[in-house]
Amino acid sequence: MRTQVAIIGAGPAGLLLGQLLHKAGISNVILERQSGDYVLGRIRAGVLEQVAVDLMDECGVGQRMHHEGLVHEGIELLFKGERHRIDLRSLTGGDAVMVYGQTEVTRDLMAARAAAGLPTVYETGDSVSLHGFDGNAPVVRYRKDGQEHEIQCDFIAGCDGYHGVSRASVPKGAIREYEKVYPFGWLGLLADVPPVFHELIYANTERGFALCSMRSATRSRYYVQVPLEEKVENWSDEAFWNELRLRLDPEARERLVTGPSLEKSIAPLRSFVAEPLRFGTLFLAGDAAHIVPPTGAKGLNLAASDVKYLASGLIEHYRERSDAGIDHYSERALRRVWKAERFSWWFTSLMHKFPNEGPIAQKLQEAELDYLVNSKAASTALAENYVGLPL
Structure with missing residues (x-):
């Protein structure tokens, strides 16, 4: 088989890239190690910056997002038992x-790719x-149904x-990796219950971090910070709801609607960057x-900005016979990546309880949060990073 771009991975990044290239008349094939049902079954976040929203529209798949999003x-921000709005x-x-x-992003992109008859293995x-x-x-080689296949690209x-x-x-020595592993995880529960509030609540408490989020007006996603070694089987639904209540303010605690979990899992937290992002x-x-x-909330959004930079470079290569875009892809993408890494590290450090740091750490976090919500400059910096820095 011959194609112009072989894409490895049928998650949002691969599907977004494939759709953008298809719209530009650039042939592509996507290879995915798992089944389509498995990919759709992965529970991930769902806060989209404008860059991701714009890319969905550019791909022609934004209609349901605008209707249901x-x-x-x-x-x-909740700390010292009180909430403050940014x-x-x-x-x-x-x-x-x-x-x-x-x-839902993945589902929309999968449907568009299937409707266009584009090859996904x-x-x-x-x-x-x-x-x-x-x-x-x-060349990309793979095995499917007992047969060996090759894609030239x-x-x-x-x-x-x-x-x-x-x-x-990538050959060892050609890539440098930077990593920080955090000493806790997020125990998440998905349930068909109305959200406790119409906006996300980020909670800093002496018991640890909590997050109240949602997938829709009738489906909620909640998280509580747990030790890194914690096991999900140790948490019944009742135990989760009881712990979440202890980390909420009185009003939210009163409004919380509980129900059976649709999914429950523990996600470890890490900061990681590999650079450069191009190898030949x-x-x-x-x-x-x-x-x-x-x-x-930067993971999916960083993938979207990567795809925007990469698609633009590849389109420029084929349309204008210029390699400027792909030559500068790594540098441009990494500049935005590191800013998002910094913000995510800072926000994580501010909102979570770190083991072995003692009561002074909680007091320092509360002082910074108090400054943050009462300083327009500090609140603006948080807001600018949260909605997404310019491309």
């Missing part, structure tokens, strides 16, 4: 965020291998996540290149 003009729209001159689950397992990307004739886009084959295929004709994008703690 929830526009949020602010967030609530007005995103007024502080940023009109910007907001869209709450629309990553599962699911369930390749661990058989995918990348070759020749240090030259001008890269001009470029390879590695959108296959933190554990994918793309970054692992192989490019990394999304979680294959970087991971952020979910506190700042």
